[in-house]
Amino acid sequence: MDQIMSSLAPRGGVSTKPATGGAAGESGGSVTKRLSNELMTLMMSSSPGISAFPRSDSNLFDWVGTIEGPAGTVYAGLKFKISIVFPPNYPMSPPAIKFDSPCYHPNVDINGGGICLDILQDKWSAVYSVQTILLSLQSLLGEPNNASPLNPDAAAIWDNAEQFKVQLMKHYRPIADDVTE
């Protein structure tokens, strides 16, 4: 049995690459369908302040999103662009999300735009969708998790709203209109 298994193993190992490729190709259809549905849901839901759309008509796996800062927070009235890249096995794995606009925030890398949010990492579940991610990000702006900061400076001055606002506006770049590719 072991022999058989071991003899099969390398072959299986060899065949994994094309097999996964094939699987990706097969699942590509269902992923596309899922993404289309998510897009439709997102378009038809009128959640204020969040929005996303595929960057180009040729690739449904690469989206651009826009998040408005929630009212009543220091981010109110500010808009941030994010990029959302879906993995081929979405929704088994979370999409890769980062801020394109510089965002001064305790949980956002001011240089790379990387985000520290549990549901985008270990807490990811297939029931989440673009809409839920965007909503979480929007609420994250007003309620940072200062316990695990990506931007320690920001986390340090979070409690001082005035000082934080000054720093925030120093880094903030308003979205230009013609930011298409």
Place this chain on the structure above:
Amino acid sequence: MATDALRLHTAAKWQRAFERLNGAQPGIQGLLSFSEAWKVASDFLHPRDINDPGSIKTHDMQQVRAAFDLIGKAKMLSMLLENFLDDMRKQQYLVEREVRQYLEEYETTNQVDSVMQLIFRLVAWYNAWKPIAELGPTILSAYTLAFQTHIFSIFPPSFSRGFKELIASTFDLVNTSCPPPWAIPRDLPPTEQPPRPDYMLWTACETLGLLDRYESLISSVCYEHIEAHVYETCAKKWDEPMLPKLREWMTEEIVPWMIMPYARGARNAEEARTMLQGVGSRFDYHACKTLCDLRIQEIFDIIIDYPDSQSALQDLKVASSRPGLEDFGMMVNRVRGRLQECLQRVDQRSQLVVTLRKANKKRLLHPGADTKDILTQYVSIIRCLRIIDPPGVLLYKVADPIRKYLRERPDTIRCIVASLVGDGESGDSLVDENEPIQPLQQMQADDYNDPNWEPEPIDAGPDFRTNKPSDVISTLVSIYDSKDLFVKELQVLLTQRLLAVKDGNYERERRNIEILKIRFGEAALQVCEVMLRDMTDSRRIDQHVQAQKPMPLHPTIISRHFWPPLQTNSFTMPGQFREIQESYAREFHLFKPDKRLHWLSHLGTIKLDIELQDRTITAEVPPLEASIVELFSQKDTWTVDELVAELKSVEKTAILKSLTTWIDLGVLKEEAESRYKLLEIAEATPSGSKAPTRSVPVVEEPTPALTIQQQQAEQMRVYWKFIEGMLTNLGSLPLARIQTMLKFAPGYDRTIEQLAEFMEAARREGLVMVKDGMWKLCR
């Protein structure tokens, strides 16, 4: 020396001339007698004033003839003629004076008598001055020419007018039994009766050469006469064929008239016919053409009057075909022959197309016209032009703008579909009852193996196809590129009709569906079949449920996927109604465990008995009204806002409307603004006597199904969300990019032109703006 020669030459000439005059007479005897003859002859020929009786001399004709003879022998006739014409010229003022006098009289009185008298007078002058026939035709014709040239030169412009009128009056003259006094010369001996009333007139005209000179004028008079007759007798007269009558009239009126101006010299009928042939066919052609023109002018109204105006169309068809020459020969023979089909066509087809297109544009294709009317007229045009031109070239040319216009009208499909299923209320269906129901015909490619193939008519355009659908419905459906639109609209219509049926009699709809199946094919109408089956199934299920537990609710259960989207502004019924619904749903669930009922409470009607303290009111009302009165049974007084809060998802206006219904029925009363109270005891109304129980049918016709436009508007709303989404995230985009990105929207099938229109509309609403072809959202 030269002078000698010259002298000799001159002498010889002189001698020759002398000899010619003197003849062989001795001495100058010949010369003397020649001069005597010259004197007699020139005195005889001298043009005299016929008004002056003193100047008229009687000549011894013997002597005159001898004199002419002598002059002729001396070869001096030409000299004499020249002399005579010279004299004539000198005397012309006499004629001129009279011409002026008569025409002045004509100009003041406008009576053609004066012209006629003038002509007779001129003939008198002509005859008075005419040389005797013995002088030979040369001299006579020279004289005639000189005389005619002269009188033509002195006619003032008013003469043509007068002459034309005179000729026009001859049409009546032909039919009078005896000529009026003005049509006979005054000096005619009373014993001599002309063979025809107009005979004298025409001979006089011919003598003066007026016929040749005014030939075109004479024929134009005849043309005008024909035209006047056609307009008078045929205008607006479409219920009988006018062309045969017109031809008959031509035979009886025009041909006899023509004999005088055109065939005087004919000795027998055969000759007359030959002489009349050319001009006759011209007149006949003109009659046809005039009728044709008239009908073309009237074509729009003729089409409106179809089928009562069928005869006019036949006329147009035959009249636009020129008769052959032998046809005219028959007319002259007074043999009324069968009208022959065309040999050559009058070039009126393009005229017809232009006129009809213009009339359509002006009278039909404008926003004021009802789509149904346009369709009816279009169908009539189809039928009418098919009579005139069976291959359909004319129809193709005329129909094109109508089809284009209809395509842009939003309710065209609905109208066609409504008439397809024979909408009873409209009365006149587009479809002829007698026309057999047949499958829709599709455009067919040319059959290259057809031995009877004929080339397309000469004036057919490049797009013209001979084998186009020929029945009316196919033609109408072919306005659109696909029949899917029709099937969709059909479903909407069927929905409305099925849901409106109250007595459970679906036979009519079933029949319609069967008819439509023949036209559109079985497959296209499968959905309609399901809809119909839903209706019968509903009744069966209802019977079953009622058997288990009798309930006052009889729902129509429809399969959502097979019905067009229904209006969704549903609401939850309050109180007892909801209980009934719920218990019905429970029973239904027991019967069909795999299915669930989803109530569309806003559709349907409810029959209510409202028991109040002093009276019972019976009413059949829509569910919303029932709900409201149900709420009033819980509490006597409600404000509008409370009702809105209670019923949720119902518009305030709808609630207010329902309240009005109950106020009208005397159940509710508006106490204060927006406060309504139940009237347990009827209030005395001004009208006084209200029956304690009354049934008021308060059933309005709801339109349960969303129309195609509403569906499209709904779709467009989805697309707008996508556009909004992409513009929010991607900044500004060119139109082409928006179009390609919209492929993410499900079922997006608009063209870029439609998108451009839509974006333009959005721009007008201030939602987006455009700069350098880049669209972006207004913030």
